[in-house]
Amino acid sequence: MHAIAVGRDDRTPRVVERDPPTPASGEALVRVLRVGVDGTDHAVIAGDHGGFPEGADELVLGHEAVGVVVDANDTDLDEGAVVAPTVRRPPAGGPNPYFDRGEPDMAPPGGYVERGIDGADGYMAEYVTSPAADLVELPDDLADYGFLVEPVSVVEKAFELAAAARSSFRWEPDTALVLGNGPLGLLAVAALTDGATTAGHYDTVYCLGQRDPDHPSVRVLDRFDAAYVDARDTPLAAFADAYEPADLVVEATGHPPHAVESLDALAPNGVAALLGVPEGTHEESVPLAHVHRDAVLSNKAVVGSVNSNARHFRAAADALADMDTDFLDALTTVAPAFDDPAAAFREDETTIKTAVELATYEER
Amino acid sequence: MHAIAVGRDDRTPRVVERDPPTPASGEALVRVLRVGVDGTDHAVIAGDHGGFPEGADELVLGHEAVGVVVDANDTDLDEGAVVAPTVRRPPAGGPNPYFDRGEPDMAPPGGYVERGIDGADGYMAEYVTSPAADLVELPDDLADYGFLVEPVSVVEKAFELAAAARSSFRWEPDTALVLGNGPLGLLAVAALTDGATTAGHYDTVYCLGQRDPDHPSVRVLDRFDAAYVDARDTPLAAFADAYEPADLVVEATGHPPHAVESLDALAPNGVAALLGVPEGTHEESVPLAHVHRDAVLSNKAVVGSVNSNARHFRAAADALADMDTDFLDALTTVAPAFDDPAAAFREDETTIKTAVELATYEER
Numbered sequence: 001m002h003a004i005a006v007g008r009d010d011r012t013p014r015v016v017e018r019d020p021p022t023p024a025s026g027e028a029l030v031r032v033l034r035v036g037v038d039g040t041d042h043a044v045i046a047g048d049h050g051g052f053p054e055g056a057d058e059l060v061l062g063h064e065a066v067g068v069v070v071d072a073n074d075t076d077l078d079e080g081a082v083v084a085p086t087v088r089r090p091p092a093g094g095p096n097p098y099f100d101r102g103e104p105d106m107a108p109p110g111g112y113v114e115r116g117i118d119g120a121d122g123y124m125a126e127y128v129t130s131p132a133a134d135l136v137e138l139p140d141d142l143a144d145y146g147f148l149v150e151p152v153s154v155v156e157k158a159f160e161l162a163a164a165a166r167s168s169f170r171w172e173p174d175t176a177l178v179l180g181n182g183p184l185g186l187l188a189v190a191a192l193t194d195g196a197t198t199a200g201h202y203d204t205v206y207c208l209g210q211r212d213p214d215h216p217s218v219r220v221l222d223r224f225d226a227a228y229v230d231a232r233d234t235p236l237a238a239f240a241d242a243y244e245p246a247d248l249v250v251e252a253t254g255h256p257p258h259a260v261e262s263l264d265a266l267a268p269n270g271v272a273a274l275l276g277v278p279e280g281t282h283e284e285s286v287p288l289a290h291v292h293r294d295a296v297l298s299n300k301a302v303v304g305s306v307n308s309n310a311r312h313f314r315a316a317a318d319a320l321a322d323m324d325t326d327f328l329d330a331l332t333t334v335a336p337a338f339d340d341p342a343a344a345f346r347e348d349e350t351t352i353k354t355a356v357e358l359a360t361y362e363e364r
Numbered sequence: 365m366h367a368i369a370v371g372r373d374d375r376t377p378r379v380v381e382r383d384p385p386t387p388a389s390g391e392a393l394v395r396v397l398r399v400g401v402d403g404t405d406h407a408v409i410a411g412d413h414g415g416f417p418e419g420a421d422e423l424v425l426g427h428e429a430v431g432v433v434v435d436a437n438d439t440d441l442d443e444g445a446v447v448a449p450t451v452r453r454p455p456a457g458g459p460n461p462y463f464d465r466g467e468p469d470m471a472p473p474g475g476y477v478e479r480g481i482d483g484a485d486g487y488m489a490e491y492v493t494s495p496a497a498d499l500v501e502l503p504d505d506l507a508d509y510g511f512l513v514e515p516v517s518v519v520e521k522a523f524e525l526a527a528a529a530r531s532s533f534r535w536e537p538d539t540a541l542v543l544g545n546g547p548l549g550l551l552a553v554a555a556l557t558d559g560a561t562t563a564g565h566y567d568t569v570y571c572l573g574q575r576d577p578d579h580p581s582v583r584v585l586d587r588f589d590a591a592y593v594d595a596r597d598t599p600l601a602a603f604a605d606a607y608e609p610a611d612l613v614v615e616a617t618g619h620p621p622h623a624v625e626s627l628d629a630l631a632p633n634g635v636a637a638l639l640g641v642p643e644g645t646h647e648e649s650v651p652l653a654h655v656h657r658d659a660v661l662s663n664k665a666v667v668g669s670v671n672s673n674a675r676h677f678r679a680a681a682d683a684l685a686d687m688d689t690d691f692l693d694a695l696t697t698v699a700p701a702f703d704d705p706a707a708a709f710r711e712d713e714t715t716i717k718t719a720v721e722l723a724t725y726e727e728r
Binding site: 053091101103105108109111127160161163164165166167168169170229254256257258259260267268269275276277278279280281282283284285286288289290292293294295296297299300301302303304305306 | 464467468469473474517525527528529530531532533534559618620621622623624631632633638639640641642643644645646647648649650651652653654655656657658659660661662663664665666667668669
């Protein structure tokens with residue numbers, strides 16, 4: 001079968017040939033339909049994040065997948081079921097308690113491998129196997145969009161952590177600010193404008209970006225009751241004064257100063273959820289007395305959030321099923337998998353989110 | 365009656381004469397026994413924090429009080445009951461929803477006055493009145509120590525916020541690091557080494573300070589199963605490597621860099637609770653990409669926490685009742701109220717925590 005991989009020596013994504021995998025006991029065989037591309041893939045390709053499977057010189061890419069169960073093997077899955085696989089798997093030493101209790105997303109660095117990212121082949125292959133417990137069943141009509149369950153699940157986990165951080169008192173948020181209008185930011189906006197979320201109900205949602213109004217990722221915001229704020233005119237540090245303080249900030253860019261500037265955008269008792277992963281180094285002078293004092297005197301909170309578990313995948317499937325398919329279509333550019341595999345990973349000002357298509361639902 | 369106040373023009377604490385207050389409906393009259401002195405009092409006296417009651421040129425000091433109900437008036441309180449009053453009261457415009465639901469500690473800046481601190485006379489007076497709902501009943505044998513209920517309640521609220529921030533997953537902390545060995549830090553150590561707390565059970569507790577081993581505030585740590593770390597040898601940024609990462613950090617100094625350095629001391633999934641209030645300004649270069657990335661990839665959290673409500677006062681009364689009275693005696697220096705009122709507020713290397721005594725329990 002075909003797969004798309006990077007090599008240690010040549011980091012250009014290319015088609016490689018692999019034997020189709022055979023499911024072990026407890027695993028199912030999945031025909032992959034679509035795999036999303038995100039910033040983590042770019043960091044993996046560039047060699048800035050993740051790593052190769054032990055002893056291997058190639059890594060099959062892709063961690064945002066949707067597929068169809070074609071061999072349920074000895075599992076309880078239904079053949080034909082549309083599924084999205086979670087990302088983390090036990091490290092070489094075997095499962096640890098985080099896996100045992102279904103919270104591999106809370107395992108510390110080193111306590112897991114990540115398919116398509118770090119130490120385990122990903123999902124850009126015609127067929128993959130996975131433990132049934134790591135395959136979350138989706139409604140059939142999410143076959144085209146189910147590659148978005150993983151990124152939405154990352155948002156859902158952040159919502160859950162943010163709400164938990166405010167659960168010891170009555171928190172009645174109504175204003176949210178999403179930092180970034182990349183795919184993750186836009187999916188957060190879609191979830192927040194859709195009504196009730198794990199993180200509460202928001203009457204007012206802002207999205208801060210730095211693209212021109214005619215960019216597709218800005219135009220798509222017209223579909224939502226969300227206000228776009230151009231960070232080139234109103235930087236994050238000026239947001240609260242120019243607009244209003246936010247009860248929830250969702251950081252989806254990884255821009256390093258946002259870690260502390262988010263606090264300035266928060267209303268008293270607010271919480272900032274950090275999802276974006278900064279690369280490299282960035283030092284900057286910070287008014288620490290102000291930041292520290294404000295956090296204390298206004299009971300503010302910051303939560304970092306990485307990855308997601310099967311519970312978040314299920315919440316994401318529900319959230320995705322509620323999203324307007326016109327939005328999901330406007331978000332997505334479908335790229336064929338094997339003709340020019342590097343094309344799907346090229347940065348491009350006309351696309352928002354690329355989905356590599358390995359098979360259509362009709363071909364399943 | 366006598367009270368101890370500062371004036372707009374002369375900020376030296378002095379004895380003033382006031383008419384004993386008359387309780388309004390719903391209020392009780394309390395004879396004050398002891399009032400603790402803390403860093404907030406020093407900031408109030410220096411004019412760096414808080415302010416005078418509207419139209420007044422004097423502020424009666426003191427927000428950490430214990431007293432005895434001498435006139436229950438039309439309330440359900442028992443005359444003779446030992447009580448600790450909470451600190452926040454509604455602002456001039458009247459109660460807001462935070463007060464209505466018993467969470468004045470979550471009211472935003474401007475949404476409250478604070479007795480003895482900001483806009484309302486405090487408790488360093490022979491008699492004070494208070495709404496019954498703001499008087500938390502204590503066991504009689506806390507009459508000598510009940511002035512510590514307020515600071516312990518501040519720690520209890522921080523524990524509650526910290527635990528809430530980790531409540532969306534299974535969090536099993538076992539290592540805590542308290543920053544600061546002033547009274548608040550020592551009370552946090554006492555609570556954390558006493559067994560189960562709102563923030564979990566800790567087998568290992570460290571306390572970071574910068575005093576010599578023979579200082580009373582360091583020697584008192586010998587009473588606990590807690591390790592003192594001299595920050596002059598091991599600064600916070602080096603703590604995790606030199607000792608071990610902590611699941612919980614309790615910041616009780618207000619040293620501005622701790623707001624971000626606390627993250628470096630945290631284990632994956634850990635939480636830092638910030639209680640100390642920095643004064644002034646302090647800017648410093650911060651490795652923001654590192655801080656931001658670490659918070660995300662290790663699911664770390666930071667919560668700011670200020671003040672406390674009656675629920676935290678009740679938890680604090682329970683925690684205080686469990687503390688060794690030898691420790692509480694070693695912590696406390698009792699100062700007479702009216703002979704030399706400024707003496708109780710002088711910084712002094714031989715005392716840890718001063719309690720101004722207005723009356724003894726026997727005199728009630």
